[in-house]
Structure formats: C-alpha cells, structure tokens
Amino acid sequence: MPPWLLGSLCCVLAARAALGGGPAGLEATEEEEEEKLIRVLVLLPQDDAYLFSLGRVRPAIEYAVRSLRESGAGLPPGYAFQLTYEDSACGNRALFSLVDMVALQRRRPDLLLGPVCEYAAAPVARLAAHWNVPMLSAGALAAGFGAKGGEYSHLTRVAPAYAKMGEMLLALFRHHQWNRATLLYSDSNAERSCYFAMEGVHVVFQEEAFHMAVHSFDESSRHFDLDDLVRALQSGERVVIMCASGDTIRNIMLAAHRQGMTNGDYAFFNIELFNSSSYGNGSWRRGDKHDLEAKKAYSYLQTVTLLRTVKPEFEKFSLEVKSSAQKQGLHEDDYVNMFVEGFHDAVLLYALALQEALKFGFSKKDGEKIVQQTRNRTYEGIAGQVSIDANGDRYGDFSVIGMTDPEAGTQEVIGDYYGKQGRFEIRSNVKYPWNHGRLRLDENRASEHPNNTPCKSCGLGESAVTGIVVGALLGAGLLMAFYFFRKKYRITIERRTRQEECNMGKHRQLREDSIRSHFSAA
Amino acid sequence: LTLAVVLPERNLTYPWAWPRVGPAVRLAAAAVNARQDLLPGFTLGWVFGSSEDGHGVCSEMAAPLAAVDLQLAHHPAAFLGPGCVYTAAPVARFTSHWRLPLVTAGAEAHGFDDKREQFGLTTRAGPSHRKLGELGVQLHRRFNWTRRALLVYWDEKVDDRPYFFAAEGLYVQLPTLRNLTVMDVVFRDGGNFSFIIQEIKQKGRVVYVCCAPETFRELMLQAEREGLTRGDYAFFYIDIFGASLQGGSFPEPQRPWKRGDRHDGSARRAFEAVTIITYKEPENPEYRPFLARLKEEALTHFNFSMKDGLVGHRGGT
Numbered sequence: 001m002p003p004w005l006l007g008s009l010c011c012v013l014a015a016r017a018a019l020g021g022g023p024a025g026l027e028a029t030e031e032e033e034e035e036k037l038i039r040v041l042v043l044l045p046q047d048d049a050y051l052f053s054l055g056r057v058r059p060a061i062e063y064a065v066r067s068l069r070e071s072g073a074g075l076p077p078g079y080a081f082q083l084t085y086e087d088s089a090c091g092n093r094a095l096f097s098l099v100d101m102v103a104l105q106r107r108r109p110d111l112l113l114g115p116v117c118e119y120a121a122a123p124v125a126r127l128a129a130h131w132n133v134p135m136l137s138a139g140a141l142a143a144g145f146g147a148k149g150g151e152y153s154h155l156t157r158v159a160p161a162y163a164k165m166g167e168m169l170l171a172l173f174r175h176h177q178w179n180r181a182t183l184l185y186s187d188s189n190a191e192r193s194c195y196f197a198m199e200g201v202h203v204v205f206q207e208e209a210f211h212m213a214v215h216s217f218d219e220s221s222r223h224f225d226l227d228d229l230v231r232a233l234q235s236g237e238r239v240v241i242m243c244a245s246g247d248t249i250r251n252i253m254l255a256a257h258r259q260g261m262t263n264g265d266y267a268f269f270n271i272e273l274f275n276s277s278s279y280g281n282g283s284w285r286r287g288d289k290h291d292l293e294a295k296k297a298y299s300y301l302q303t304v305t306l307l308r309t310v311k312p313e314f315e316k317f318s319l320e321v322k323s324s325a326q327k328q329g330l331h332e333d334d335y336v337n338m339f340v341e342g343f344h345d346a347v348l349l350y351a352l353a354l355q356e357a358l359k360f361g362f363s364k365k366d367g368e369k370i371v372q373q374t375r376n377r378t379y380e381g382i383a384g385q386v387s388i389d390a391n392g393d394r395y396g397d398f399s400v401i402g403m404t405d406p407e408a409g410t411q412e413v414i415g416d417y418y419g420k421q422g423r424f425e426i427r428s429n430v431k432y433p434w435n436h437g438r439l440r441l442d443e444n445r446a447s448e449h450p451n452n453t454p455c456k457s458c459g460l461g462e463s464a465v466t467g468i469v470v471g472a473l474l475g476a477g478l479l480m481a482f483y484f485f486r487k488k489y490r491i492t493i494e495r496r497t498r499q500e501e502c503n504m505g506k507h508r509q510l511r512e513d514s515i516r517s518h519f520s521a522a
Numbered sequence: 523l524t525l526a527v528v529l530p531e532r533n534l535t536y537p538w539a540w541p542r543v544g545p546a547v548r549l550a551a552a553a554v555n556a557r558q559d560l561l562p563g564f565t566l567g568w569v570f571g572s573s574e575d576g577h578g579v580c581s582e583m584a585a586p587l588a589a590v591d592l593q594l595a596h597h598p599a600a601f602l603g604p605g606c607v608y609t610a611a612p613v614a615r616f617t618s619h620w621r622l623p624l625v626t627a628g629a630e631a632h633g634f635d636d637k638r639e640q641f642g643l644t645t646r647a648g649p650s651h652r653k654l655g656e657l658g659v660q661l662h663r664r665f666n667w668t669r670r671a672l673l674v675y676w677d678e679k680v681d682d683r684p685y686f687f688a689a690e691g692l693y694v695q696l697p698t699l700r701n702l703t704v705m706d707v708v709f710r711d712g713g714n715f716s717f718i719i720q721e722i723k724q725k726g727r728v729v730y731v732c733c734a735p736e737t738f739r740e741l742m743l744q745a746e747r748e749g750l751t752r753g754d755y756a757f758f759y760i761d762i763f764g765a766s767l768q769g770g771s772f773p774e775p776q777r778p779w780k781r782g783d784r785h786d787g788s789a790r791r792a793f794e795a796v797t798i799i800t801y802k803e804p805e806n807p808e809y810r811p812f813l814a815r816l817k818e819e820a821l822t823h824f825n826f827s828m829k830d831g832l833v834g835h836r837g838g839t
Contacts, residue, residue, distance in 0.1 A: 102594060151583055
C-alpha cells in the first residue's frame, strides 16, 4: 500500500473517531449531570406570620445543603441540590405552583419539601404519590396524614405529629395513674394549631376511655372573660391540659391562683407547641408587677415541650439561622423552632435515603424506593436524634419542665418521654416538685375551694335555714310544753274548785299553795 | 383544538357517565367539524380522563390528578366535566387557574353560582339547583303559600349528596319570599319514618321531598297510614331525572307508585297527594332523531345500549 494512502486512511479514521466521540461524549456527560442533579421544590408560605415561612426555613435548608457538601460523605459523589422556593400561601397555591413548575420545565421535581399547612399539603401529597416523587415535611401534622396506604404513600413526616403528643400525655397519665382531664385550648388563629394539637390528645385519650371536659376560647375576642374560664375549670376535672399563647397561659394561671386553685388540688399542664416561644416556654417571669404571684401560681404548672439535646452544632446552626433571618427583616424572640429544625433534618434524611437507594441500584427517579429508605430509620439531626417509624412518621421525644425550687422559682426538665421506647422517665438528678413523683389527686372528692365567689343566685342562706329550723323546733317544743303543763294545771284547778267551792275564801291560800306545789311538781 | 373530558369512565349510576356522554361528544365533534362556519381552520378533537377512583365512584382526589395529567400531556383548549359536585370543584379551581373554560352539564350545586373568583370561567350547560329553587318560588307565588315550607331529604354523606344539594337549592331560594319560614328534616338509612311523619305534622303543610324513588314510596305509604294524604298536605317529590317515572315516555302512562306488590293500591292513593317535579324533556323536532343516532353511536363505539328516560337522555346535553 502506498504510504500516502495509509496516512490519509489513518487521518480519515481518526477524524471519524473524533467526530463520532465528540457529540456522543457530550451527551453522556449532560445526561450524567442531569441524573446527579437533585431538583428540590420547597413549598412554604411567604408570609412571615407563619412559624414555617420561607424566610425562616430557607436558611436552615441551605445550611443543611452546605454541610452535606462540605462533609464530603453526605452526598454521593457528583450529586448536587438545586433548590426552588415557591409560595404555598397555606392553601391551593402550593398545588398550582407545583403543577405550573412541571408544566413550564416539562419535568417533575425529584424531591418535595413541604407544605406544612394541612389543606395545602394534602393535594400536593396526592400528586407526589401519583408522580412517584418523595415528599418530606415538618408539617402535615393532622391525624389524617397517618394513613399512608394510598394517597399519602410518598409522604414522610419529619416532625412529631399531634397524635404523638397524645401518646406522650397518655404515658404521663399512666405514670400518675390519672384517667380524667380537662382540655383547654385557644382557637384563635387561622391554622388552628392548638385545636389540632388537642385533637391529637383527644383521639388518644378517647381510645383509652378517659373522661374529658373540653373547653375552647378565643383569646382575641372582646367577650373573652378570664374569670368565667377559671370558674369553668373549677367545675371540671383536677388535671388541666392547656394550649394557648404564653401570655394567655400566664393570665389563666394568675386568675387560677387568685381563686385558690394552685395549692395542690389541681395539676396544670401547658403545651409549648413547636418549641416556639410564641406558645410560651412555661416561664413565669415577665418583669412586671405580677411576677411574684406568677411564681407561686406556676408551682403547679408543668410544661410539655419537644426534647432538646444540647449540641455545639445546634448553637452554630441557631446563630446562622438567626443572622440570615434578621437580614431578611425578621426580628423575633427566637428563630429556631420545630419546623426550622425539621426541614434541616429532612434534607439530611433525603441524602441518607438516596445513598441507600443508590446502593441497591436505584436512581433518584425511583421515588418509591427512596421513600421506603426514609422509613424505619434513626439518624443524628441538628437538635438530637431523629427516629422515623415504619409508617413514615417521626417518633416524638418530649420533655416535661416543672418548678423544682418554689422559693427561687427555677424551672427545669424533670422528665422525658422517648417515643420509640414509649417510656416516660423521671430524671434522677432533679428534685421532683410533687410528692414522690406522683401527684395524688383525689379525683372523686368534690372540689372544696375557699368560697371566694359571691353567691349570686342563692336562695335562703344556710344560717337562715338553720335559724328557721331551730326556731320551729323551739316553738313546737314550747307549744307542747305549754299544752302539757296546761293540762296538768287545769286538772288541778278543776279538782280544787269542785271540792271546795263553798270554802273558797277560807281555803284560798291553801289552794294557791297546793296549786303552786303541784305546778312545781309538774 | 383539544377538549379534555373528565368524567366517570364506567359507573353507570351517574347520568353523565362516559358510555352515555361519549356518543354525544362524538356526534357533537363530528357536527362541528362538518360545518365550515363553526371554528374555521380548526378541527375539534377530544381526550378522556376518568374521574373515578379505585372504587369506581367519582372522586375529588382522582379527578384533579386526571385533569392535571391531561393538561400537561395535551394542553387542551377547554375542559368538559366533571359532573359530580365534589369532583367538579377542584377541577374547576384548576381550570380557572389555567384560564381555561370549563363546561359541564352537572355540578348543579348552589356553590357554583358564585362566579366572582374560582368559578369565574365555569359554565353550566345543564340545569342548576338555583333554578329549581326559583321554580319553588314561582309555585309558592302561584298558589299563594306564604307561611311555611318543609324540606325533607336523605343524606348519608358518603356519596356526592345529590339529594342534599337539590334541597339546598330550594333552601336558599325560597326565603327570598318575605315572611316564608323554611325548615328542613334530614334522614338516613336505618330509621323508620315515624320520626319524619312527626316532623311533617308539626312543621309543614307544603313538603318537598328529595330521596331515592324506593324510599319515597315507603315514606308515602307511611304517610297514607297516618292520614296525611287526604288533602291537608301538599307533597312535592323532586325527581330531577325522572328516575321514578321509568315507564318510558308519552303515550305510555307513567306510574311511579307501581311496583307490582301488594301495596300498590295504597301507594296509588298516597300518590294522589304528590306532585313530581322533573326536568322537562325536550319537545323540539330534532330531539327524537338525535336520540336515535345517539343510541346507534353508543352501541357501535361504546358497546352500550342506552335506556329511555331522562337519565338516558342526560347524555344528550
């Protein structure tokens, strides 16, 4: 073969190889990149009035994504997150945002974070199940979402649902051997969190056939009468479970204290929802003139919160979230609540589940497999251990805070409940405020409280009735005595007059003496 | 142009089930495409999504999913259906968000009257219960009944609640007559009717009843035993689709009281106090040939033989 033919043949072949490899090679890397890019859609309200608004939660999610990237082992190699944030407006807007996004980009997201509001989360969860997209939320806490068989099959809840709070209180009640309670809650805001929380408790207690008295009130209404409320409590059960804003709880406790209810006859529990200070942390201090009274009142109040583990990592997280939130114009008492922590932990959970799914040979497209990997799993979250049960719901770990030193007014954690074990544990190094850890309330005794209330519609008073009865008895006694003596007296007179009629004058003195002596004898 | 149809695929208990409505849609599309003056330059086609869930009932959870799938896959110009009330609402909210018109012959409930926000692009080509209420108002004006009316309806809350919504139409419209008091009695399966009879005796002379035909016959038999059907009370049976008048159409006499059992005699007497309100069957000349072609179409393309009666003819709308 002539060398020039060989050379040109080589060149042609090389050129063909290069051309062939070029576009095909590019396509391969694009596809790979696409496969390793996790598209996340976050659906939360824009409005900062919500505890789980975009402004509050976004820093937490971004913190989680960053720490996964930095740790190296967090995400499988080559994988990255792409986050899109949309306003859910706590309603249908969430669903529309999802559908619009899919219509626009012609592809579905790989992960859905949120919504939290019940009515926003439900249709999104159905669409997620229909499209095989995993959905993780620190919300959707209502009881209905527990049914994961059909429409909610792709939902995993990373924060304890309200029913878990109910289970915790049940364990607490069993510990104290109580079976009756008054449930008191505020139904003032649109999300009705206290209502749903109490529903969780009510459902669990009803199954155990506990007797419950339920009262709700609207703390923002003009007709809200604190004294009426406390009177209603007096006619209810001895154990009172309350859910309302921190200030309202304090006012209720002060009113109860004035009515003498805080001396051991009643046990009060306050639910601090979502570990947010807007529901109060059970602290009696406000720096106002009622502090001293409140301190006394709170001696029989215990607060139920989510279990908190102190970790240095958490401090760093808190500070970052706070500074990010403040940059957005939020100025609050606290920036980290159950939702903020929850969504951070949700990102970690997804990364874990994805890694496991990849090990089995699945990809990010296998939503069902990834969801399966999020179930029945325990891992370290930002605020402590996170345990997801086999149903895709987080086990709830709770703490009970009580006043251990009534003089100083110090409040600390006196007991913890571990959802996974279903066990309530008193902390051993803490002095328990109530005798021997169990408050014995005589639940059958009619409540005897100092009668400070004026009797508005009493009929005859007790003393009046006694007076009448005694008077009647005396009167009757007198009448009987009179009749009795009169009979005797008459007989005596008649006898005397019959016998000594004519000798009246002579025997007058004698007769009178006789009468007198008879009378005295009688 | 694509029309997206969301209706129950197989369940014939609904008047707007696909085997009934499908032939009508075919005929309509063919008619539109045949004419040069309607939609020049466009061809009308349609795609179908089922509003039924796993149990075969019209579902407010399955229908929006079907609607979303149709929208993303075909980008329709308009939506047809659903018919069930609870199913139509979320689909209508979607179409309103997408700025697409929705036309339905169902969704008769009063809630769809408010066209200000979410139902702004929803058109109801069929009857609506507000109109039924207006009929009630006209009846009262005609007969000068100005004091009271009683609504008796069956409501088990597990289905699409057609009887509840029909009663609601009257409930909302009748009070527009001044000084008229409207009261309602709801009942469900398992009870005897003596409670209802008591309520009727106490609360009303003019009674509107919405329930299934069998239940109504039972109620009227009981009423006859209690002597309510001798002219003191006026009973109106709301039978939208003439389900109780299955005896076909004119000239065959319709006997809603007849079942062929031993109570027929008392039932006939009881029904003397009853006036049945249904939708008017169309009387224009095109109707009969249209029905004939509809039946043919149903048989050939949908393997379904259409029965006579208003239910069957629902598809026509």
